[in-house]
Amino acid sequence: MELQLLDYLIIFGFFALVLFIGIYVSKKSGQSSTEYFLSGRSMPWWLLGLSMVATTFSTDTPNLVTDLVRSNGVSGNWGWWCFLLTGMLTVFVYAKLWRKSNVKTDLEFYELRYGGKAASFLRKFRAVYLGVLFNVITMASVTLAAIKIGGVMLGLDPWVTVVSAGLITVIFSALGGFKGVVYSDFFLFFMAMAGAIGAAIYLVNLPEVGGLQAVLENENVKDKLSILPDFDDKKALITALIIPLAVQWWSSWYPGGEPGGGGYIAQRMLAAKNENHAIGATFFFNIMHYALRPWPWILVALASLVVYPDIASIHEAFPNVTEDKLGHDLAYSAMMTKLPTGLLGVVLASLVAAYMSTISTQLNWGSSYIVYDFYKQQINPDATEKQMVNVGRISTVLLMVLSAFLALALQNAMGVFNLLLSFGAGTGLIFILRWFWWRINAWSEITAMFSSGILAVLLETTSLREYLFAPETGIFPEWADLPFIMVVTSIIWLTATFVTQPESKEVLRSFYLKIQPGGPGWAKIVDEAAADNVEIVKTNEKWSVPSGIKAMISGVVLIYSIMFATGYWIYGEYQLASVLTALVVLSALILLKVWRGMKNVF
Structure with missing residues (x-):
């Protein structure tokens, strides 16, 4: 595949825009660590929401979705669709709690909620465990996808892709800090969506594919279309649907889908103007992430089964790809090689955008752990703001280098996904x-x-x-x-x-006084404080969690209905699609009613 002048202009124009943003905001971002990692806690909901979506729109995501669809059918995506429940719980219960905590990182929460040496150890250890180990694994998975895209679409050696993609990203990330990440994410989001949708429309209508109807009727595709797993297949039903919905969403920690919020999602909530903007950002993110974004990738994955029905056919078409990088996830990149000039440039720029958005977020988030939760706590408690910014920039570079070396050794994105689920x-x-x-x-x-x-x-x-x-x-x-x-x-x-001993009265009372979590789980602490004439309850408001759970359920029904309705409109099953569309309207009205009845919501 050869790029034409128009493709190069689109790609390099995009690079220039992103680097300009990084350089433009670098001076203000370097003023303090709060500016560098949280942009002064001044971000509006819509910009943070777009940033969350852009961050999770990584280069490995379409590869992962393609792998799931080709291996297990559309229903295989329940492995990550289930995290919508976590996302909605974060929106309506935890977003305002995180913003109210006013911590700089979600790991600082440990010394707010717990006390003593155990809390200090937990904060420092998880700074390395998550900020370095998990973060490097996640970034390596994203970089692996970039390697496969570069190898299939451009015939690049893995090290060439790693160096060229990583160098620009790390320079931009180290200069611009969090504000540079969020500002650029605004453009990255629209570029990524344009590329994904444009590619899906064009590829489904290729002569060798034959259009949407031909895809849906193809023998390689028919048994992959169901959004729900086959209820007669006990194993598929349990692994693809029951375990994700009954166990996985609340029991597993996974980057971007942490129960109760956390990681870079928490970072964006902490950067919001106030609690209302934190809630609005996470709600907007969940709608875009689950309801609207998956279908372009799914369509390309289904179309790829017509052109490349198995891994052998992919290898035959791309013999330069080494054996250790072969897999169903390569089919997405393989299909991209069939795009015309112009659209090819947009798609490549969108994939670069997805890569840069995810990696820059992971770098800034990981370095925030290293700076606030390890360096300042363990090495230099008296560190100045300038020193913390400098350490943040140095750690950004080191994290990028580590993830690049690991990416060269990895083979499959789904394997990394499953490993991270098991770890958490x-x-x-x-x-x-x-x-x-x-x-x-x-x-x-x-x-x-x-x-x-x-x-x-x-x-x-x-x-x-x-x-x-x-x-x-x-x-x-x-x-x-x-x-x-x-x-x-x-x-x-x-x-x-x-x-083990519970946390001390002082720690528990201080936490309650700051957060005001309410509920029966704190009744003992509230009663004991009252008996000691210590006032820790600052509000007479009704406990908001029951209303939050009602809103969560309404939101889950709303977003799954949008996702299902979109799929059935695409499949041409208009009667079922119409019923689901009506359910969208009904669940939206219910959610709006519940939301209006809640205190302190957007």
Whole structure:
């Protein structure tokens, strides 16, 4: 595939725009660490919402969706669609709590909620564990997708893609800080959406594909179309739908889908003007992320089954791709090679935009952990604002280098996705409950973190998985590994919670006074404070969580209805699509009514 002058103009014009934004905001971003990592807490909801969407629109996402569709059908996407429940819970329950906390990173929360050496250790350790280890793995997965795109579409060696894509991104990220990331995300979002939609329309109508109807009727595609798994296939039903909806969404920690909010989603909520803007940003993000964005990728994945029905056909068409990088996820890049001049430039620019948005966010978020939660806490407590900004820029470069080396060793995006889910299995319930149950302490989180990680490693590196989950001889069904980790981890952290001392009265009362979480889980602390003539309740407002859960359920129904209705309109199943569209209207009205009845909402 050869790029023409128009393609180069589009791509380099985009690079110039992003670098200009980074340089333009670099002076103000470098004034203080709060500016560099949170943009002075002055961001509006719509800009933060677009930034969240752009960040999760990474180069590995269309590859992952393509892999899921080609391997397991459209219903395979429930592995990540289930996190909508987490997202809606964050919108209507946790967004205002995060903004009210006024912490600089979500890890600073540990020393707000817990006390003593255990809280200090937890904050520092997770700064390295999440900010470096998990962050580098996530960025390596994104960079792996860029390597595959560069190899298939442009015939580039992996190291050429890593150096060229990474260099511009790290320069832009180190200069512009959080404000540069968010401002550029505004343009990156529209570029990425234009590329995804334009590519889907063109590729479905290729002569060798034959149009939408031909795709839907193709023998390679027919059994992949269902949005829900086959209810007669017990294994598929359990693995694709029941486990994600019943267990995975609340029990697993995953970047961008953390139960109770966290990571770069929390960073954006903390950067919002106020609680209302934090809520508005996360709600807007969830609508765009789940309801509107998946279908262009799904259509390309389905069309790819017509042109490249298996991995062998992909390898035949692209013999220069090495064996260790072959997989169904390559089909997305393979289809992109068929785009015409102009649209090809837009799509390549959109993929670069997706890459830069995700990597720049991960770099800024990860370096914020290193600066606030490790460097300032462990190495230099008296660090000046200038020193913290400089450390942030240095750590940004180092994180990029580490992820680049790891990306060269990885093979498949889905494998990374599943590994991260396993590492976080069983920890999610703590992140949900720690705001509303006084008895959870720092040891609860420490034991959950280590037990889930150790179990995940054991299952991946030993014969334990075969012994427990082998199809014929295992003790448990083969789909039970994630629930197994969740159950064992939950038992361990609950045991640790009750055999260790609770947090001190001073810590618990200080947390309640600042956050005002309310609810029965804090009744003991409130009553004891009142008995000691200590006033920690500052409001007479009704506990907002029940209303928040009602809004969450309405929001979930609304967004899933939009997503399903869109799919069935595309499939030409107009009667079902009409019913779902009516459900969209009804659930929107219910949500609006519930929302108006809540206090402190957007």
